[in-house]
Amino acid sequence: MTEAEYSNKELYKISKRVFTESIFHSQQQAAGSNKAKFLERVGKKRESIGTQSIIMKILVAFYIVVFTAMPVLSFLQINIVSGIPLVEETWNLFVGGFSVSGYLLLQPIILVLFSITFTWGFLSKEPYTWISTLPYSRKDVSKISFFTFLRGIDVQMIVLFLALPIGTIIGINLPKGMGIGLAENFLMIGVCLIVNIANTVFNLSLTILLGRKMAKVMEDQEENNRMANFIRIGSMLIYLIFTMLASFAIQMAITKLPLLYDPANQFISTQSADIVNKVLSFIPFPFAGGYLLTSIVIGVTKVPLLVVIGSTVGTVLQIGLAILVFRKALQTLQDITLIESKTKKSRTRKKTTPIEVRVFKPTRAYMKRDLALITRELQMITYMLMPIMIPITTALAYALDMYLGKTGIPAMVLYIMSFAIFSTFFIIIGITSIETGGETITSSLPINIRDQIKAKMPFLFSTVPLMVLVAILLQFKQAHFMDVLLMTVVQLPAIFIIGMSGLFLKILLFGKFKYKYVIEEVKTKYKEIKIISILVIMLALAVGFIFTMMVGWWLALVLEGICLILLLIIFNVMFPKKSDNWMTT
Amino acid sequence: MVNNIVEVSNVVKTFGDVRAVDGLSFVVKPGEIFGLLGPNGAGKTTTVKLILGLLELDAGDITVFDLLPSTDEMAIKQRIGYVSEEPLIYKSMTPKELFDFTSSIRRLNPEDTTAKLQRYLESLEAEQYYDKLIATLSRGNKQKMQVIAALLHEPKLLIMDEPLTGLDAKSAKVVKEILELHAENGGSVIFSTHILEVAEDVCDRICIINEGKAVATGTMDELSKLADKAGADLEEIFLKLTQQDESVNRIISNLRKLTNNGGNR
Numbered sequence: 011m012t013e014a015e016y017s018n019k020e021l022y023k024i025s026k027r028v029f030t031e032s033i034f035h036s037q038q039q040a041a042g043s044n045k046a047k048f049l050e051r052v053g054k055k056r057e058s059i060g061t062q063s064i065i066m067k068i069l070v071a072f073y074i075v076v077f078t079a080m081p082v083l084s085f086l087q088i089n090i091v092s093g094i095p096l097v098e099e100t101w102n103l104f105v106g107g108f109s110v111s112g113y114l115l116l117q118p119i120i121l122v123l124f125s126i127t128f129t130w131g132f133l134s135k136e137p138y139t140w141i142s143t144l145p146y147s148r149k150d151v152s153k154i155s156f157f158t159f160l161r162g163i164d165v166q167m168i169v170l171f172l173a174l175p176i177g178t179i180i181g182i183n184l185p186k187g188m189g190i191g192l193a194e195n196f197l198m199i200g201v202c203l204i205v206n207i208a209n210t211v212f213n214l215s216l217t218i219l220l221g222r223k224m225a226k227v228m229e230d231q232e233e234n235n236r237m238a239n240f241i242r243i244g245s246m247l248i249y250l251i252f253t254m255l256a257s258f259a260i261q262m263a264i265t266k267l268p269l270l271y272d273p274a275n276q277f278i279s280t281q282s283a284d285i286v287n288k289v290l291s292f293i294p295f296p297f298a299g300g301y302l303l304t305s306i307v308i309g310v311t312k313v314p315l316l317v318v319i320g321s322t323v324g325t326v327l328q329i330g331l332a333i334l335v336f337r338k339a340l341q342t343l344q345d346i347t348l349i350e351s352k353t354k355k356s357r358t359r360k361k362t363t364p365i366e367v368r369v370f371k372p373t374r375a376y377m378k379r380d381l382a383l384i385t386r387e388l389q390m391i392t393y394m395l396m397p398i399m400i401p402i403t404t405a406l407a408y409a410l411d412m413y414l415g416k417t418g419i420p421a422m423v424l425y426i427m428s429f430a431i432f433s434t435f436f437i438i439i440g441i442t443s444i445e446t447g448g449e450t451i452t453s454s455l456p457i458n459i460r461d462q463i464k465a466k467m468p469f470l471f472s473t474v475p476l477m478v479l480v481a482i483l484l485q486f487k488q489a490h491f492m493d494v495l496l497m498t499v500v501q502l503p504a505i506f507i508i509g510m511s512g513l514f515l516k517i518l519l520f521g522k523f524k525y526k527y528v529i530e531e532v533k534t535k536y537k538e539i540k541i542i543s544i545l546v547i548m549l550a551l552a553v554g555f556i557f558t559m560m561v562g563w564w565l566a567l568v569l570e571g572i573c574l575i576l577l578l579i580i581f582n583v584m585f586p587k588k589s590d591n592w593m594t595t
Numbered sequence: 596m597v598n599n600i601v602e603v604s605n606v607v608k609t610f611g612d613v614r615a616v617d618g619l620s621f622v623v624k625p626g627e628i629f630g631l632l633g634p635n636g637a638g639k640t641t642t643v644k645l646i647l648g649l650l651e652l653d654a655g656d657i658t659v660f661d662l663l664p665s666t667d668e669m670a671i672k673q674r675i676g677y678v679s680e681e682p683l684i685y686k687s688m689t690p691k692e693l694f695d696f697t698s699s700i701r702r703l704n705p706e707d708t709t710a711k712l713q714r715y716l717e718s719l720e721a722e723q724y725y726d727k728l729i730a731t732l733s734r735g736n737k738q739k740m741q742v743i744a745a746l747l748h749e750p751k752l753l754i755m756d757e758p759l760t761g762l763d764a765k766s767a768k769v770v771k772e773i774l775e776l777h778a779e780n781g782g783s784v785i786f787s788t789h790i791l792e793v794a795e796d797v798c799d800r801i802c803i804i805n806e807g808k809a810v811a812t813g814t815m816d817e818l819s820k821l822a823d824k825a826g827a828d829l830e831e832i833f834l835k836l837t838q839q840d841e842s843v844n845r846i847i848s849n850l851r852k853l854t855n856n857g858g859n860r
């Protein structure tokens with residue numbers, strides 16, 4: 011090549027620009043039709059582009075570190091119990107092998123699940139198209155793409171490399187004081203590093219391959235908008251659920267794992283455990299690494315030879331596998347920077363939708379529109395999915411034995427209620443902000459705000475009460491289940507009342523014209539103060555209701571009845587039934 | 596005597612200390628295409644929004660079909676078709692969903708509307724975008740969808756804020772044709788633009804606005820007389836009326852200097 015070659019250092023510097031561009035690109039895509047709002051926010055605060063990626067990095071690093079507790083605890087335990095003569099090595103190998111393999115398996119899951127939602131930005135063509143038009147050679151551009159990806163996962167990668175070796179040193183040295191041999195330590199660290207490097211390379215390559223798949227779907231949004239929406243919804247769900255599950259898993263690992271080493275808790279026969287050990291140790295990912303490490307911790311002489319051989323062969327295979335996937339990933343990274351004409355697209359058949367207007371009742375039409383807008387926007391989806399947190403966190407609260415005994419019941423109900431109120435609040439913010447996106451088209455329509463509000467009811471009051479009930483029903487085994495159930499059912503109308511009050515307040519504070527109310531935010535002065543006061547009022551109402559319920563549930567019901575009547579009156583005053591006289595023209 | 600469709604008299608609208616509309620008056624008669632012509636920031640969009648009742652008046656009066664936008668909003672909107680300046684229709688909907696939505700809100704007859712929609716989509720060559728996400732459409736195609744959405748209920752008054760922006764020559768011609776047909780059938784159009792040729796080409800009467808004030812109102816001939824330059828083209832009139840002619844000359848000569856300097860290097 012005749013053109014001046016750039017040094018890797020220079021290219022790495024350039025990749026910073028591409029990196030920022032990619033994050034911007036993916037966030038913009040995720041914003042969906044909220045793009046305008048997103049751009050406005052970024053316009054005001056440029057730094058906010060990077061913040062999200064930093065948070066993501068820290069989050070992933072955090073999870074990896076926390077999960078390292080699994081093998082570390084395992085090694086600690088093996089070292090502690092191995093002094094006891096009664097202890098069965100086969101069983102130790104079984105539990106140890108599984109817990110370390112489990113950790114190795116969790117690594118790519120964390121990495122893929124968390125990184126993919128934002129790394130696909132680096133893996134779509136968009137950020138590279140411009141760079142490709144500048145005087146860089148093809149090779150340089152591929153390198154830039156590699157560096158860009160590296161920038162996206164640098165922290166995670168370092169943590170992945172280091173967490174297990176460091177954890178292992180702690181795990182094997184702590185119980186014996188520092189009395190363990192240097193050679194043993196070196197062997198351990200060496201094996202850890204090998205297993206870990208193979209694993210990390212494998213995981214990162216997997217992330218690249220899957221991320222690219224996702225980016226392709228997002229690029230072809232026009233053809234595949236269903237799929238893109240599905241990915242948006244899916245990634246959001248994963249995000250929420252995984253956060254919760256992770257907390258559970260850590261709980262389990264810390265409380266239950268050490269107990270498993272107790273021979274009294276052995277749940278399969280030693281013979282079966284032995285067979286399982288021998289078979290699994292040959293499977294490269296994730297078991298070989300897990301069994302190899304566990305074998306070394308227990309002592310190579312104390313475990314069956316077949317397991318040692320098996321796990322060594324498996325680990326070599328794993329290295330080979332990692333190299334293979336890595337090559338494929340590199341190729342993928344190179345392909346990204348190729349600017350190709352979009353001829354391939356024409357393969358999708360032209361299915362023409364017959365042109366036909368369907369007319370619905372206004373309330374139904376609003377509902378259909380709201381549904382379309384909600385399901386196609388990441389932010390809206392997040393709001394609508396908030397209530398999922400209710401059962402998950404409630405279950406967690408139970409698991410942590412936070413509320414024991416009869417005195418704990420009101421606290422439990424308060425806990426559930428406050429989550430319900432929070433979710434309702436977010437849904438209110440979400441469904442009212444829909445109206446600004448299409449400002450002009452709705453504003454020119456003869457809109458009846460009454461219909462508009464009615465259409466929003468199902469969104470406001472479907473997921474929250476449902477999830478509250480799920481949260482309660484999940485606890486059916488608890489001693490005070492009936493009490494909590496009764497109290498919560500009595501509280502359900504209160505959720506409705508508080509939700510409606512929040513909605514009305516929002517409209518009152520943000521959408522008051524001289525002669526009418528609108529759902530759009532037209533009075534945006536003191537926005538933050540208004541929003542916060544809405545939330546505070548909603549929470550205050552919730553506390554009030556729970557307080558009356560503690561006095562007596564009949565009192566709560568009477569109060570709720572009065573409030574409902576009041577709400578109905580307010581509804582009719584604020585949003586009067588308009589005569590349909592305009593229809594006669 | 597036929598009543599005026601729109602009457603705007605001495606209207607004032609301020610945003611903070613900006614007087615966006617400052618004592619504006621004009622009337623729109625049945626069967627005419629009325630142009631609001633003015634430079635950027637003149638107050639055209641604000642005026643249009645006031646007529647629709649999307650903004651509240653500070654002073655003055657507006658009647659539309661002899662009704663007040665502030666109180667008879669519903670009745671007015673049912674008879675107006677509005678194309679906004681920015682194609683700010685829901686981007687995460689498809690045109691199909693959009694048309695279903697607007698037709699439902701306006702309670703139109705599905706059969707008639709389907710026939711109309713087919714005709715409009717065909718004449719604007721936009722059928723293939725009927726089922727695509729609006730976000731993925733080009734600016735011009737978004738604009739077409741917005742124009743169609745404003746036409747389906749056969750409004751008596753069309754309010755179009757720069758409707759031709761982004762349209763290709765052919766589609767622009769079709770939209771102009773639609774507007775003329777609409778006026779011939781007795782409907783009225785308020786047509787806002789900052790482009791002289793467009794106003795000259797499309798409008799029957801023009802109100803030239805500058806800094807929220809009506810500088811001159813009338814037909815092309817009347818405006819020419821007003822400008823004291825009979826026979827001159829509208830560009831000169833427009834620049835003169837909005838008192839931009841001198842500044843334009845200055846800007847042009849500055850530009851010349853710049854490009855000359857560049858050429859010398």
Ligand SMILES: Nc1ncnc2c1ncn2[C@@H]1O[C@H](COP(=O)(O)OP(=O)(O)OP(=O)(O)O)[C@@H](O)[C@H]1O
Pocket residue numbers: 610613614615633634635636637638639640641642680788789
């Ligand atoms: N919501 C608002 N808040 C503050 N100022 C506004 C607002 N809307 C319009 N203005 C101001 O009012 C003036 C008139 O704006 P308007 O949008 O009516 O101009 P226009 O004639 O439509 O211009 P253009 O040709 O660029 O569309 C401008 O100075 C603008 O900055």
Ligand SMILES: [Mg+2]
Pocket residue numbers: 639640641680756
């Ligand atoms: Mg304008």
